[in-house]
Amino acid sequence: MTLNPANDAFRARLEADLPAGTIRTADARYLEEPRGRYFGQPGILAAPACTQDVARILNACNDARVGVVPFGGGTGLVGGQVDPDTPQPLILSLERMNTLRDVYPLENVMVAEAGAILADVQAAAEAHNRLFPLSLGSEGSARIGGNLSTNAGGVHVLRYGTARDLCLGLEVVLPSGEIWNGLSRLRKDNTGYDLRHLMIGAEGTLGVITAAALKLFARPASVGTAVMVVPSPAAALELLAIARDQVGEGVSAFELIHRQGLEFVSEKLPDVRQPMTPLPEWMVLMEFGLAADADGALETVFAQGLDAGLGQDGVIAQSTAQQSAFWHVREAIPIANKMIGSVASHDISLPLSAIAEFIEEARSRLLSMSDIRINCFGHLGDGNLHFNVFPGVGKQRSDYEDVRGQVSRTVHDLVHSYDGSFSAEHGVGRMKVDDLERYGDPTGLAAMRAIKQALDPNGIMNPGAVLRA
Template sequence: MGLAPADAAFAKGLTETLGEGILSQAEPRYLEEPRGRYAGQSALLARPRNTQDVSRIVTACAAAHVAVLPYGGGTGLVGGQVAPDGPAPVILSLERMRQVRGVYPRENIMIVEAGATLAEVQQAAREVDRLFPLSLASEGTARIGGCLSTNAGGVNVLRYGNARDLCLGLEAVLPDGTIWHGTKRLRKDNSGYDLKHLLMGAEGTLGVITAASLRLSPIPAEQGTALFSVPGPEAALDLLALARDQLGEGVSAFELIHRQGFDFLGAVGPDIAMPFETLPDWMVLIELGLPKGLDPQDALAHLFATAEAKGLTADGVIAQSQAQRDAFWHIRESIPEANRRIGAVSSHDISVPMETIPTFITRGGEALAAIGDFRINCFGHVGDGNLHYNVFPQPGRSRADHENSRDAIKRALHDIVHDLGGSVSAEHGIGRLKVADLERYGDPAKLAAMRAIKAALDPAGIMNPGAVLA
């Protein structure tokens, strides 16, 4: 049986079950995604008040074979939050479900509903002198349910891990409307299959996350930030190894930045203060979080001196205040916005084994040169092998001028990633944008298992159809 539309009759029946004020026609903002690659069709918007409402909505959709699109903050970059075709779906937004259900500082645990923004979760942790370390440029808008559903990464993966590493348990509504009560505050629980890891990263195709038990950490007593020039990506890897040898887990973030990002910022904004008088081609942004009694500025100065002696850096700026630390991070977080204003021909969120980062960058440049004349803005989380490798037109041209080259660019770069044992989706997910890539590069045994799991949990295929799996 195929999917049915969320039409007026369906909406009327569901309103009788839920009451007034929960259902409406979706506004345009729920039908868009940031890169403008997909546009959603007219849809019924549901904004439940609690988990029981979510269960009633999904139960009704399952009975009527109506598609459900779980919706977080709408910040996803692979089209997972929009349905460009098929019968009109129900967009299920958890924006009203933002309650912090409990905070346990001695256990370093928080239980929070899925509609809370990442910034709200971080603030709730700070109020009890704790840190929730997941950090994204979109944290003021991205919701924790969406972050977990996509297994978001961000700048602190090097030290704290991805979103799934920061989650101890979930509450979720499964595709038949059943509520799974899994928000236990346990760090050891070997009682069968681990359903939370099945739902995290599934992008709403196996159920709707409604709440989560999150792992907190102590706030580092001392923090320091610096920008160091490096001769190239190979030296950046050596500098990271040196930093970890000297400072261990005190290295919280280690970001690789190319000069092209600064050139874009200078051309189109957002406005930034340039940290170097003469910009190097490559630089790294280093963040330290140290115990009380250790001076991060001294640690960074010692790291710079050692690195300089080894030829790994020739210039650097160590932040002398919180304002300067914030200014350095403002640079890094503004690069994606500058990219958007320039207009990429093709954007790539890839990961490769760390040792092969220089090889990928070299081979990627060679492959692009064989296709056409482009600018490349390569930056990312070198500490976990995740690069954002974005391809732009030369000045005076637009991405529309190269639309016919987009597939060739993506294929060439993704072939290199696959050859190096990497992933064509590091932290943004598969969504709808990369379904064909998953089919092409995914391990056949894994894909078969994924399809079997999808068929078992969602036999009617109502959960975010068209995302992740064709």
């Protein structure tokens, strides 16, 4: 489908039909994604203040065959928020649509506009003694619309699920400019196809989410946090099983951390206090949220883990400050990774029983290919690993451009052989379109293309993301 540029004439048309200040010129922050591999084209930025203005914008773009790139907080890691190929697309930011419309504490529901920042949603829930459990390293700038469009995960998926599981209803503007009023607060509503789940995870390729009804939860009365040294990923999985046997769904988070990530933090962020020295080869960071005595439950799990030879040492946080310090180390790992500069990063998921074997086999294959360092960490409880490859000591990532594709192909082929996914929580964007075509089920891909054609026949919505334009 051939698209037209958002030229001066089109800009003038929009400016005449929309409130003053809605149409702007996109500056650099809308034109680059965090990993610096994709760059957008300078052009028009639309920043509407209401759903009706979003509808007017999409209607005009559809009529003129102008591509639209939805932009949330710009924190996505697969290039879904920038378009290097479409002729001068319009960038659509919902940053002005950031109202928290309503909170219903007795229903455990909040209605938020898509431009609301995740941290603000969390704070609003806390003000009503409720919890919105979606938690990401980028929560200070990520926006709810983007979180839903990419089906964001984070550290609490083990207990609460992904963004998809935290949403009851949506308000969406379709490519035609029509508004779907699906902003339901109901927990049960079996009335045909669930369009909510179609839009969540579509990465802005089927429409624009403008508001959402979000699930809230009771805040755990007792939260316990601990780190424990484990001899291997296999031991970490057995420890997770013990924890779940003890507290069931009270396991809020269970993170696997390798020494390489801790060494990167020490190198690049020396002020971050490590939870223990010397740095362990493997450790887990776990959090329990219970009605009472989370620390006591952690002590029981520690004792059972030590008796079974699954743990070697550990620390249970004795204060909220120490809890925050433990999580600060985990949150510092991606920051240090970026400062080091990866050769290739992989956001993968695997069946839990395959994780330990995968890690050993993938390390063996990659280390035989090149002089590299591997930082494996992630959300062990839900099977999501960040298996990232870095230059050897004294080298730069630019030294590996000729092998970067081979590295990712090796990892993803192995993931696929274990019935895993090449994209656990970051989405497909533009970076992984080839991977989706290589590893995706042909029948499923055909169905996705049919849905795209039905809802967006002119191909204006985020062209080139998820499905090849």
